[in-house]
Amino acid sequence: MSITAIKSLASTSKCEGMGELRRGPWTLEEDTLLVHCVACHGEGRWNLLARSAGLKRTGKSCRLRWLNYLKPDIKRGNLSLEEQLLILDLHSKWGNRYSIGTEIIYRSFRRFPSLTNCAYPRLCASRWSRIAQHLPGRTDNEIKNYCRTRVQRQLKADAHSALLREAVRSCWAQNFSSIPPPHTFDEMPPWVSDELRGVTSFVDRFAISSGGGHCSVNNAYEVEPWNLAPTSVSTPNCFASEHTSCSKNDVTEPSSWSMDESSDMLKSYMSGAESEVPFGDDN
């Protein structure tokens, strides 16, 4: 008996009233069955489809396999630089509350208290599928994996380092100033430090800021988000001033990353109470 067969047997579970359900990696036979069945009946009604195809899989499993692997227009291979940039840009706008994208923007926001009615991203749940809609052939699962591995794990940056602040500036510039998003570092604003130039990968640009630092991005996630609230913008009301634009001149060096744990409103805001958010629609 082959190892694959043993694994296959081991991954088969017994579900009451449903016969045996298979789990784990899909076989070529299962893939063929599923493709054939989708071709005949179309997508949707996955539980029914799984049963009618004779697949010993849940509808959920079939749907996932189809959408992430078998669908004809799935694009394979590494993400291009353009795709990386697009993902990070969209992730900054829509990404999850604890993501580095939002973290960077949020930290940036602290440094621009005069910025308020601009399109500051809502700090709401992750929207991988929404990001995926902008990358034809790429799945939400792929983008999610990319962000969780390439971006979050490899971004070993010291959250307080000057280099990261430079990266923050550049990220901010892309999102909120009139400077168009750079496709190469030659297009970066002149106030981006030389150390960050010459890096072709958007991720590498952040990673280089670590300098072998001791503080990983994961540390940042462990910080309660409201503890990152800047004193100068301690309540959402502060977001509602009339300022709508920024420039590099707005950058001021904070003396420290001071905390403000007293703002219940901000806590509410950070916990996802979108009605409190005074920003415009993110569409």
Place this chain on the structure above:
DNA sequence: AACCGAGTCAACCGCGGGTCC
């Protein structure tokens, strides 16, 4: 060659929203 650790990614799980009866 063997081992180990980090990175990658397919697949699973839990949850919430929508729909139907």
Place this chain on the structure above:
DNA sequence: GGGACCCGCGGTTGACTCGGT
């Protein structure tokens, strides 16, 4: 109204790969 079922999303897991030692 509410229960059952389906679907989709985001988070997590674990097997696999690969490079370094």
